[in-house]
Amino acid sequence: AQSVTQLGSHVSVSEGALVLLRCNYSSSVPPYLFWYVQYPNQGLQLLLKYTSAATLVKGINGFEAEFKKSETSFHLTKPSAHMSDAAEYFCAVSESGGGADGLTFGKGTHLIIQP
Amino acid sequence: NAGVMQNPRHLVRRRGQEARLRCSPMKGHSHVYWYRQLPEEGLKFMVYLQKENIIDESGMPKERFSAEFPKEGPSILRIQQVVRGDSAAYFCASSPPRGNGDIQYFGAGTRLSVL
Numbered sequence: 001a002q003s004v005t006q007l008g009s010h011v012s013v014s015e016g017a018l019v020l021l022r023c024n025y026s027s028s029v030p031p032y033l034f035w036y037v038q039y040p041n042q043g044l045q046l047l048l049k050y051t052s053a054a055t056l057v058k059g060i061n062g063f064e065a066e067f068k069k070s071e072t073s074f075h076l077t078k079p080s081a082h083m084s085d086a087a088e089y090f091c092a093v094s095e096s097g098g099g100a101d102g103l104t105f106g107k108g109t110h111l112i113i114q115p
Numbered sequence: 116n117a118g119v120m121q122n123p124r125h126l127v128r129r130r131g132q133e134a135r136l137r138c139s140p141m142k143g144h145s146h147v148y149w150y151r152q153l154p155e156e157g158l159k160f161m162v163y164l165q166k167e168n169i170i171d172e173s174g175m176p177k178e179r180f181s182a183e184f185p186k187e188g189p190s191i192l193r194i195q196q197v198v199r200g201d202s203a204a205y206f207c208a209s210s211p212p213r214g215n216g217d218i219q220y221f222g223a224g225t226r227l228s229v230l
Contacts, residue, residue, distance in 0.1 A: 004157075006157075009155075034218075036221075041223075041226075042223055042224075043119070043121075043206060043221040043222050043223040043224055044158070044206065044208075044221040045221070046218055046220075049218060090157055090158065092158075101163065101171060102148055102150070102160030102161075102162075102163050102171060102173075102174060103148075103150075103158075103160060103219060104160065105150075105157035105158045105159070106157050107155075107156055107157040108156075108157050
């Protein structure tokens with residue numbers, strides 16, 4: 001069985017500061033890993049996806065994530081936070097790549113940007 | 116190319132009534148997934164369908180919930196005899212017919228409120 005743990009239900013950073021959102025996973029097979037963002041009253045938008053091609057994955061809006069197998073982690077980072085980054089962020093795992101099974105999501109991290 | 120369309124966006128039902136949620140996948144997509152999001156929780160996988168077939172319904176409650184994806188028309192998630200605990204946001208996602216390795220694209224969700 002697969003699972004995802006997101007440390008910190010709320011993270012607050014100042015505008016311009018580093019954003020770090022933590023995600024740890026468990027999977028019985030090499031996983032596919034995803035980060036999605038959800039703005040209020042909207043659906044989920046894919047930020048980036050790890051598919052084993054490269055351990056450092058670059059996504060949209062300046063976000064990137066690094067896959068660390070030894071730590072079973074897939075933390076999301078952005079060098080400089082912007083007010084528009086305020087949203088809910090979800091880490092998800094799939095054993096098939098996402099196109100042939102349901103994704104398993106973490107509980108989400110609410111990112112707060114302080115001016 | 117229109118995205119995943121869900122309707123209605125908001126649905127209010129009284130206890131004991133039926134709720135019908137509709138999802139039209141992106142053009143060319145033949146895989147549909149339904150997820151439920153409870154307050155302060157991540158998304159929970161409910162069911163995965165392909166045209167006219169239920170592939171995985173391991174996340175569906177055993178009673179009152181059903182889903183279909185007919186040859187023609189949208190996918191329908193039906194909840195019979197709704198209870199207050201069914202109040203949640205229900206998201207639909209779709210992916211192309213290739214399967215493994217594909218991204219799931221999410222709709223904006225239907226927010227069900229049971230009075």
